[in-house]
Ligand SMILES: NC(=O)C1=CN([C@@H]2O[C@H](COP(=O)(O)OP(=O)(O)OC[C@H]3O[C@@H](n4cnc5c(N)ncnc54)[C@H](OP(=O)(O)O)[C@@H]3O)[C@@H](O)[C@H]2O)C=CC1
């Protein structure tokens with residue numbers, strides 16, 4: 702059987718079928734996406750980008766000859782298949798609503814925005830009404846495929862234990878008044894629910910929302926700062942009627958942003974690839 706790429710919702714550009722993407726936020730994750738395009742790991746057309754710092758958008762835009770936009774409104778009106786939000790929790794509502802209303806699919810990286818269940822439900826309805834999809838990549842953790850499957854049975858426990866170096870948590874810890882200079886050994890800086898976790902660590906623990914949304918279970922979170930490690934470590938424990946899942950990742954932090962793991966960027970890069978593939982592996 703011959704594959705017809707027109708069924709994959711992508712367009713032919715210069716004789717090649719290509720997914721057309723727009724990026725909101727031009728930091729670490731967007732830079733990884735652009736690098737993956739330049740290295741030929743994925744082959745979408747980066748049509749447009751926007752960042753509140755025009756300088757960052759111009760710098761990245763030059764590399765892939767993308768149009769630099771001056772607002773989210775301008776970006777969502779471009780000829781795109783998917784808008785990728787890789788900016789901040791505050792950006793999600795505007796990006797997702799405007800993208801969907803302009804008939805684009807959306808990928809959300811700042812998943813912490815869905816702590817607001819109202820926003821999640823409004824976007825769900827809006828996407829359904831406009832026949833669009835919102836994608837939430839697995840991000841910096843492992844096991845989301847299995848956890849989605851397990852969630853169809855009964856779940857008894859979902860726990861995330863995150864251990865990061867000081868640089869991975871510095872901004873949030875400083876805001877909370879921790880005396881960082883006095884931290885010389887692994888120190889628990891948070892224990893509680895996913896919603897409190899994302900409130901206190903908005904740029905460090907989006908993965909707790911990914912886990913909560915995938916499991917549909919009130920996720921418990923523990924955050925440890927360890928001055929002696931160099932990786933972002935996320936341990937996930939899910940106990941359910943099908944058995945127990947434990948996954949651990951020890952992620953290399955991004956050079957551009959030590960809060961963000963390289964795996965988080967690779968997860969969205971993989972999703973972009975899958976959106977143009979005729980066969981998709983994993984749940
Ligand atoms: N789901 C997951 O597993 C993970 C999610 N994340 C989240 O993904 C997002 C992107 O991560 P990363 O690339 O590392 O972040 P960066 O901080 O490196 O880049 C984000 C860029 O977006 C800009 N920005 C923020 N808000 C807006 C806005 N409202 N409009 C336009 N531009 C904006 C930032 O500007 P400025 O510098 O001025 O703030 C910055 O230039 C973050 O929210 C992060 O917390 C990160 C890792 C894992």
Ligand SMILES: O=C([O-])CC(=O)C(=O)O
Pocket residue numbers: 840841903904905906907908909933952960961962963965
């Ligand atoms: O990248 C990571 O290790 C996790 C992260 O920052 C987040 O979930 O916000």
